[in-house]
Amino acid sequence: MALADLKRLERNEDGIATVLGILKQRFGERFLTGQSIREQHAHTMTYIPAQLPDGVAYPKRTEEVQEIVRVCAEHRVPVIAFGTGSSLEGQVNAPGGGISVDVSGMDRVLSVNAEDLDCTIEPGVTREALNTHLRDTGLFFPIDPGANASLGGMAATRASGTNAVRYGTMRENVLSLTAVMADGRAVTTAKRAKKTSAGYDLTRLMIGSEGTLGIITSLTLKLQGIPQAIAGGVCPFPSVEAACNAVITTIQMGIPVARIELVNQLQMKAMIAYSGLDYPESPCLFLEFHGTDAGVAEQSELFSEIASEHGGGPFLWTRETEERAKLWKARHDAYHSAKALRPGTQAVATDVCVPISRLAECIVETERDIAEIGLIAPIVGHVGDGNFHVSPLIDASNPKEIEVLEAFIARLNERAIAMDGTCTGEHGIGQGKMKFLELEIGTGVDVMRAIKRALDPDNIMNPGKIFGF
Structure with a gap:
């Protein structure tokens, strides 16, 4: 967004002062108002200026989130959910001040249903922590946005990442969730069944809502079996266009690639210098295949043929865990490189x-x-x-x-x-892309506003995000 468009919302000074007093008395050391803590809970990931909350609450369970929201609703004070703060479009800024609700302490894995390939967790569980918890079950959660984000935040922003081409985004991998709404009610959107046609799809309504409709306090997630075999590697191309055309052919042929990542020439130069990779300084594709030993070998050979047809190669692939880990570590370090x-x-x-x-x-x-x-x-x-x-x-x-x-x-x-x-x-969307949402979906934004008004008439849930109210 243009910095000139970045708005500060009108502050409810009396309401904020009242809420600060109530929450300090109720939560004690789990409610903080120090400058450094407030700065940590405002947006710091891009050039968008930080807009600080007035206080930060650390609930431990859904009932405490409800209590915080009810107090804020009574006094018309903004409530901003906070996971790990890794969002990129100003989602955790507080343009009208208010209370940041830090759910990082709500970090329990509540249940793992291995037979059903699902689990239920609290929103502060990170994707890495969940997969560490699951490692002895033979299951894993595949959505990997790069950062070790909280799963509540990943659902709120409809995150995806490197595995989305095979496993989908958070939209496809959340079966159900519980959220505290603007009036303090806790709503559970569905059961654990893999499909349902029971009424409105409230789960998908909350996924991607960026905390503007409610605060997620639990999630039931789909899990996947850890593949028997994984192969991966890097393939250079003479141009970005050639690499993209190889991707298109790969997808159109139905090869079940698990990851297929493009790195352009400049980014590859940076990664070679930063991560010590021994590959050509040219556009490259990083790939990974999941399946059986025979399956990943066949998929790798098929891709080698496709790459050759588009002027690329050789595709250097391996099943060695350490080699693959080095490649994907370099890919995830792309920002730093x-x-x-x-x-x-x-x-x-x-x-x-x-x-x-x-x-x-x-x-x-x-x-x-x-x-x-x-x-x-x-x-x-x-x-x-x-x-x-x-x-x-x-x-x-x-x-x-x-x-x-x-x-x-x-x-x-x-x-x-x-x-x-x-x-x-x-x-x-957050703050950064609000004007482009209007361009993208036109009058659909009016429908979003109508939903927002119905569920949050006083506009206390993460105001100033996604669209003007």
Whole structure:
């Protein structure tokens, strides 16, 4: 978003003062108002300025979240849910002040139903902690956005990541959830059945709502069996266009690739320097296949043939766990390696998603745009589902660089939308992409506003996010 558009909402000073007193008395040391704690609970992941809450509450169970929300509702004070703070579009900022509800202490795995391939957890459980808990069951949770995010936050932002091409996003992997609504009621959206046609799909309504409708306090998640065999590797290409065309062919042929990630030439240069990879400094695809020993070998060989047809290769693949771990560690460190290209600057992560048939065109046009305006902006992408990320490196203290950045991001979003895509594949809208949501879905935003008004008439749940109210 343009910084000029970043709004501060009107503060309810009397209500905030009253709520601070009530919550301090009720929660004691689990309610903090110190400056440093408040700064930690505002947005710090991009150049969007932090807007601090007035206090931070640390509930331990759903009933305590209900109590916090009821107090805030009575005095019309904003409530902002907080998991690990890894969201990227200002979702945890407090433009009207209010109370940050930090659910990191709600971190229990409540049940694991191995026979049904599901589990129920509290929202503060991180994806890494869940998979550590599951490791002796032969099961795992596949959604991997890169950061060790809380699963409540991942549901709230409809996160996905490197495995989405095979396993889907949070939308497909949450069976049910419990959320505390704006009036303090706790609502459970479904049972554990794998499918239902019982009324409105409240689960999907809450997933991706970014805390604007309620605060998630438990989740029932689908699990997957750990594959018998995993193969992965890296394949260089002469151009981004050739790599994207290989992706399109791979998907259209129905090869069940688990991960297929694009790294453009500049990003590959950064990763070679930062992570010590021994690969060509050219556009590359990072791939992973899950299945049986015979299955992953066959899939790897098929992809090798596809890559060759598009001028790429050789595809160097392995089943060795340590080798694969090194590759994916380098991929997940892409943000840090990108920052090393221009020390002392800030990497602004942004993403779009387009139909896969338009992927090559969109990335090539974006690279041309970057070159014409002189940005340093490496590209990585979950390209199996048409999603890619650009990370411009800017001096956030330089207004001219901010102006160039904002114009570039606007063109990127408009380009994706014009190709029948979306301004965000997985980062969400938050504060940063509000004006592009209007461009993308038009009058659909009015329907969202109507839902918001019905469920949160006083606009206390994470106000100032997704759309104006």
